[in-house]
Amino acid sequence: MVIDDELWPRLEKLLPKPKGRHGKKDRLFMEAICWMLRSGAAWRDLPQDYGN
Numbered sequence: 001m002v003i004d005d006e007l008w009p010r011l012e013k014l015l016p017k018p019k020g021r022h023g024k025k026d027r028l029f030m031e032a033i034c035w036m037l038r039s040g041a042a043w044r045d046l047p048q049d050y051g052n
Helices: 008-012 020-039
Strands: none
Touching: 008 020
């Protein structure tokens, strides 16, 4: 994916503490944002790899 295992812990420190089980999806969401910024695509064009 876009965010490697070395970078993720540094980014994770900048995010608010997760509440409930939604925190597990933070990395996937951040990777989806990175994909969109790099591709210039709309949310509706997001690949299934990033969820729905």
